[in-house]
Each structure stands twice: as C-alpha cells, then as structure tokens.
Amino acid sequence: MNNGKKAIEVTDLTVAYRDKPVLWDVDLDVPAGVLMAIVGPNGAGKTTLIKAILGLIRAAAGQVLIYGQPYLEQRRVVGYVPQRESVDWDFPTSVLDVVMMGRYGSLGWIRRPGRQEQTLALEALDKVGMRPFAERQISQLSGGQQQRVFLARALVQEAQVYFMDEPFQGVDATTERAIVRLLQDLRAAGKTVVVVHHDLQTVPEYFDWVTLLNVRRIASGPVDEVFTEQNLRLAYGGRVAFLSRDSRPDIGRSADPAAVGPMARHDLEPSAAPQESSE
Amino acid sequence: MNLLELLSNLFLDYTLRTVALGSATLGIVSGALGTYAVLRKQSLLGDAISHAALPGIALAFLLTGSKAPLVLMLGAVAAGWVGTLLVMSILNTSRVKDDSALGLVLSVFFGFGLVLLTFIQRRPDATQAGLDKFLFGQAAALLERDVVTMAGLGTLALLTMLLFWKEFKLLSFDPEFGASLGYPIRLLDVLLTTLLVIAIVLGLQTVGVVLMSAMVVAPAAAARQWTDRLGLMVGLSAFFGALAGVSGAVISSTTTRLPTGPTIVLCISAIVLISLSGAPNRGLIWRWVRQRRNRRWLRVEAVLRDLYLLASQHADRDHGHSVAALRTMSYGRGGVAHTLGKLLRQGWVQQVGPDEWALTPAGMNEAERLVAKQEEAS
Numbered sequence: 328m329n330n331g332k333k334a335i336e337v338t339d340l341t342v343a344y345r346d347k348p349v350l351w352d353v354d355l356d357v358p359a360g361v362l363m364a365i366v367g368p369n370g371a372g373k374t375t376l377i378k379a380i381l382g383l384i385r386a387a388a389g390q391v392l393i394y395g396q397p398y399l400e401q402r403r404v405v406g407y408v409p410q411r412e413s414v415d416w417d418f419p420t421s422v423l424d425v426v427m428m429g430r431y432g433s434l435g436w437i438r439r440p441g442r443q444e445q446t447l448a449l450e451a452l453d454k455v456g457m458r459p460f461a462e463r464q465i466s467q468l469s470g471g472q473q474q475r476v477f478l479a480r481a482l483v484q485e486a487q488v489y490f491m492d493e494p495f496q497g498v499d500a501t502t503e504r505a506i507v508r509l510l511q512d513l514r515a516a517g518k519t520v521v522v523v524h525h526d527l528q529t530v531p532e533y534f535d536w537v538t539l540l541n542v543r544r545i546a547s548g549p550v551d552e553v554f555t556e557q558n559l560r561l562a563y564g565g566r567v568a569f570l571s572r573d574s575r576p577d578i579g580r581s582a583d584p585a586a587v588g589p590m591a592r593h594d595l596e597p598s599a600a601p602q603e604s605s606e
Numbered sequence: 607m608n609l610l611e612l613l614s615n616l617f618l619d620y621t622l623r624t625v626a627l628g629s630a631t632l633g634i635v636s637g638a639l640g641t642y643a644v645l646r647k648q649s650l651l652g653d654a655i656s657h658a659a660l661p662g663i664a665l666a667f668l669l670t671g672s673k674a675p676l677v678l679m680l681g682a683v684a685a686g687w688v689g690t691l692l693v694m695s696i697l698n699t700s701r702v703k704d705d706s707a708l709g710l711v712l713s714v715f716f717g718f719g720l721v722l723l724t725f726i727q728r729r730p731d732a733t734q735a736g737l738d739k740f741l742f743g744q745a746a747a748l749l750e751r752d753v754v755t756m757a758g759l760g761t762l763a764l765l766t767m768l769l770f771w772k773e774f775k776l777l778s779f780d781p782e783f784g785a786s787l788g789y790p791i792r793l794l795d796v797l798l799t800t801l802l803v804i805a806i807v808l809g810l811q812t813v814g815v816v817l818m819s820a821m822v823v824a825p826a827a828a829a830r831q832w833t834d835r836l837g838l839m840v841g842l843s844a845f846f847g848a849l850a851g852v853s854g855a856v857i858s859s860t861t862t863r864l865p866t867g868p869t870i871v872l873c874i875s876a877i878v879l880i881s882l883s884g885a886p887n888r889g890l891i892w893r894w895v896r897q898r899r900n901r902r903w904l905r906v907e908a909v910l911r912d913l914y915l916l917a918s919q920h921a922d923r924d925h926g927h928s929v930a931a932l933r934t935m936s937y938g939r940g941g942v943a944h945t946l947g948k949l950l951r952q953g954w955v956q957q958v959g960p961d962e963w964a965l966t967p968a969g970m971n972e973a974e975r976l977v978a979k980q981e982e983a984s
Contacts, residue, residue, distance in 0.1 A: 381786045407786040414780045432787035464834040
C-alpha cells in the first residue's frame with residue numbers, strides 16, 4: 328500500500344481563531360494509497376485541519392504539499408466531502424445536479440455541464456447505490472442518502488486525494504457499509520483518503536493509517552503502531568476506557584491482531600477497565 | 607375605468623405604458639435576483655441595501671444638481687454598495703452578529719438619507735421637487751428615459767446572472783465546496799451582491815426605499831412554493847415580481863394620491879398568500895389534506911392489523927370480534943366504528959353478527975401484505 332510516494336505533506340500548520348490556537352504546529356506525512364482516519368476529542372481541530380489543508384481557512388503558518396506540489400497547483404487531484412449539515416438540503420435542486428457540481432472544477436468558468444458530466448454523475452450515483460434517485464429533489468433524501476450524494480459528488484471529481492469530513496456521522500447501517508465499501512474501492516484504485524472520524528471502535532476495522540489530534544498532533548502512522556492505549560489517552564486526556572476485542576465480537580473482522588477495540592467512555596476512569604492482550 | 611379600457615390604455619396611453627413597462631422591469635429583475643438572496647438566507651440584506659441607497663440619491667443630487675435617472679441611480683448603487691461592504695467588514699472584524707450589523711447600517715444610512723432629504727427640501731430653489739418620491743415610490747412620475755435606464759441596467763444584471771449561472775448556483779448551495787474547487791467565492795459573493803444592489807436601485811423610484819426589500823424577498827418566497835428547480839424558481843419569481851409590479855403600479859397611477867410602493871407590496875403579498883396556502887406539496891392546504899389522509903389511513907391500517915391479530919388466534923377465520931375489543935386494542939382511540947364502515951365499503955371486513963366483525967379473504971390478503979411490509983421495514 329505504501330509505494331514510497333507521499334500524497335500529503337503538512338509542515339508546521341498552525342491555525343488560530345482570535346489569538347487562540349486551534350491547530351498548533353501540526354506535521355503530517357501521509358503515504359499514497361492509504362485510508363487515514365483523523366480522530367480526536369471534540370474541539371481538537373479535526374475539521375479545521377482538513378479545511379486548513381484545503382485552504383478554506385487561512386492558516387497562520389505552515390505549508391501543505393500534495394504529491395510534492397503546493398496545494399494551489401494540485402487542486403484538480405483533490406476531492407472534498409464537507410459535513411452533510413454544512414448545506415441547506417431544502418435548496419431547489421436535484422440529486423443529479425448536486426453530483427454534477429463535482430465537475431465544476433474541471434469545467435472552469437462559464438461552461439455549463441453537458442452530456443459527459445451527466446454520464447459521469449450517473450456512474451458515480453451507481454457506485455453509491457443512488458442511481459434511482461437521480462431526478463429526486465434533494466430535500467426528499469434521508470441523512471444517509473444525502474451523505475451518499477455528497478460522496479458521489481466527490482467521486483466525479485476523479486481526484487487522487489480525498490478529504491472527507493465525518494462521512495459516517497448520523498448515517499444508517501446500510502449507508503455505513505456502502506461508504507466503507509467505497510473507501511476500500513478507492514484505496515484499491517490507489518487513491519489516498521483522509522477521513523475525519525468520531526467512532527474509535529471502528530478505526531482498526533476501516534482504516535490502515537491514523538492521526539490522533541488534539542490541537543497538536545499526538546501521533547500519526549499505521550494503525551497497528553500508532554493506535555495504542557497510551558496515544559489515545561494522550562489525545563483524549565485520559566478519559567478513555569478500553570475493552571479488549573475478545574469481549575467485542577463485532578469488531579472481530581479486524582485484520583490486525585494487535586488492534587484493540589477502544590471505546591471512548593467519558594464517564595469512566597482509565598483504570599476502571601484494564602486492557603487485556605489478545606495475543 | 608373598465609378592464610377593456612384599461613387594457614387598451616396599457617398599450618396606447620403613454621403614461622400608463624411607461625408605468626407598466628417600468629414596473630415590469632423592476633419586478634423581473636428584483637424577482638430573479640431576489641431568488642438568490644432568499645436561498646442564501648440574506649433576505650435582510652435587501653432591506654439594508656435599499657435603505658442605504660437613500661443618502662446616495664440625495665448626495666448625487668447635491669453634488670451634481672441633476673435629477674437624471676442614471677445619475678441618481680449611480681449614487682444609489684454607490685451608497686448601497688458601501689453599505690453592504692460596511693456590513694461585511696463589521697462581520698469580519700467584530701463580534702457583532704449579522705442581523706445587528708444589518709440593522710445598524712440600515713438605520714444609520716436611512717437616518718442620514720432623511721437628514722439630507724430634509725436639507726434639500728428646505729433649499730429655496732424649486733429644482734429639488736420630487737426627490738421625496740424615493741421614500742414610498744411614485745410610479746406615475748416615471749418617464750420614458752427612466753424606463754430606458756432601468757431596462758438597460760436590468761438587462762445587464764440579468765445577463766451577468768445567466769452568464770455565471772453555474773457559479774452562482776455553487777455559491778448559493780455549497781460555497782465551501784466551491785472554494786475547494788478553486789472558485790474565488792468571496793469575489794463571486796461581491797459580484798452577486800452587486801447585481802442585487804442594481805436590482806434594488808432599479809426599483810427605488812417606483813417602489814421606494816422603505817418597501818423595496820419586499821420586491822426582493824416576496825416573489826422568491828412565493829416561487830419557492832411552486833417548484834423544486836432553481837431555473838424555474840428564478841423564472842417564476844421574475845414573473846411574480848412583474849405581475850405584482852404592473853398591477854400595483856397601474857392601480858396606483860390610475861388613482862390619485864395612492865403611493866405606488868405600498869400598492870405593489872399589497873399585490874405581491876396577495877401572491878405570496880395564495881402560494882403559501884394553495885401551492886401543491888408545500889402549500890398549507892395541501893399539507894393539511896395530506897396529513898388528514900395519512901391519519902385516516904393509519905387508522906385503517908391499525909384496525910386491519912388488529913383484526914388480523916385476533917383472527918390469527920382463532921382457528922375459525924370468520925369468527926367475529928366486537929367493536930369494543932378493537933377499541934381496547936387501539937388504546938381507546940375513537941373512530942373504530944367509522945373505520946370499520948370504511949373497511950366494509952372497501953370489501954375488507956364483513957359483519958358476521960350484531961356487533962361482530964371479521965376479515966374477508968381480501969381483507970386477510972391486505973392485512974398480510976401490511977404486516978409483511980412492516981416487518982421488512984423494521
């Protein structure tokens with residue numbers, strides 16, 4: 328999975344809101360072809376990190392390289408899935424229309440989307456299982472369907488690197504499975520995907536790379552090396568309880584024997600649930 | 607004046623034709639561009655812009671001494687624009703919320719405009735007459751040169767809107783995604799707002815600064831009720847704007863001492879009222895009917911399910927059950943007898959005794975289908 332090339336290189340990224348640092352001196356090296364989760368407590372700056380990388384928020388300092396080039400020159404190879412709640416779903420437009428917006432970047436100024444864009448959009452809707460909804464008004468969609476429309480819009484960007492903000496937030500089980508399958512397809516196609524994620528339990532199962540963030544970068548690397556109790560405790564301030572994976576049959580599918588199934592439980596002291604080794 | 611006479615005057619009478627053309631232009635432009643203001647939840651911005659334009663009109667007159675429409679409109683555009691930029695910079699540099707910033711700019715500019723207007727009116731010469739028509743609008747005072755200026759500026763604004771259709775749609779629906787694609791969202795925002803300023807300024811002479819924002823918000827709000835497509839919404843909003851503009855202006859210009867602005871606003875309010883209540887899908891009446899139908903159907907489903915449940919506990923399918931039993935099963939909700947009557951007409955239940963009801967074979971099929979569907983859903 329690691330062919331040596333770095334898809335994303337972030338150096339010294341610092342973002343502040345009114346003198347209060349939200350991100351502090353963050354460095355990231357993400358190899359091409361990995362699925363990376365960004366995890367951390369609320370207010371850790373996960374969304375800010377993505378937005379600062381994409382240039383949507385001005386960084387006070389720092390540099391972002393995508394495949395070795397400054398981000399501004401590499402826009403075409405970057406896809407973005409914002410948080411579902413960031414838009415008004417009562418906007419008068421259809422599913423197909425929203426998905427075609429993913430082509431606006433390569434279309435450029437003034438030119439309107441045509442048949443080619445429509446074909447691409449329909450293909451993308453097929454991939455997320457939303458083809459029958461193409462003509463639907465977007466306000467008629469469920470939360471999970473909205474999320475899949477956003478993913479389809481990112482797919483038609485035909486990017487190399489994807490940034491997704493909480494795609495699993497508030498979606499049904501069907502959609503969650505569909506998204507996981509899609510992420511794996513993207514990885515198989517050699518794409519790099521960075522996902523802001525909130526469910527610690529599923530990290531070892533869904534992702535192979537992880538960044539733990541709490542204003543500063545706590546740790547970043549392969550899940551089996553970095554996703555440890557100690558690092559999680561550093562990121563979450565010790566308010567994390569761990570359950571061994573033996574007691575959690577639903578994460579037994581994890582391919583990584585060293586992975587534990589940690590669970591954020593903010594009401595428990597870390598000592599309350601000792602970690603068992605599964606080896 | 608009867609209707610036929612009015613219609614013939616609309617084409618032949620110079621004043622009436624000018625008034626109708628002018629107010630149609632303002633309705634089309636403000637209706638079309640107001641759509642974006644409504645969709646972007648910037649309805650208040652229109653109010654701030656129109657009030658902010660007043661000092662611009664007065665200053666333009668004071669500086670040039672001219673009452674040429676283009677001069678006054680340019681003054682209004684400049685002041686409206688400055689007001690909008692002021693709102694944006696207040697939002698960017700302070701913690702003042704957007705509604706307060708809008709209210710602040712609106713009242714300061716409007717107050718300043720009133721002061722200037724009073725000052726102008728107190729001057730001894732007679733050239734100042736007529737500037738106060740910008741407060742509530744005076745359609746009858748529209749001249750051909752006014753309409754030509756309005757049509758020129760309006761066409762320019764609408765063509766720009768059509769040219770950047772895709773970009774404005776992106777800006778309105780998902781500006782952050784647009785920015786990630788590399789579009790200069792801030793610049794597009796300024797451009798679209800400038801078009802809105804032009805649309806508002808076009809209508810000031812006819813509708814007046816006080817009520818012009820209604821022509822931005824109301825047509826779009828009404829149009830949203832009828833369609834789920836942006837293109838249709840823009841077109842419909844322009845049509846509603848023109849309809850209200852023409853009817854309001856014609857009514858006010860054929861009646862003496864009736865200010866145009868309020869008349870136009872009453873017309874567009876009527877359109878909004880009809881749209882809010884009568885439009886399919888989104889209209890209140892439609893929603894009420896649908897809710898009623900849903901509630902009735904839910905009751906039918908409940909009784910059918912209960913009868914099915916009772917029947918499944920008896921070997922004899924035709925065994926009857928009393929209304930009281932069914933009422934108990936539906937937690938004492940009323941209307942069981944009424945619902946049974948409906949099921950009877952549907953042919954799904956039969957009366958097997960004086961107070962004994964049972965499912966017919968058709969009703970049995972229906973109930974089975976229903977139960978299967980519910981299990982699938984859960």
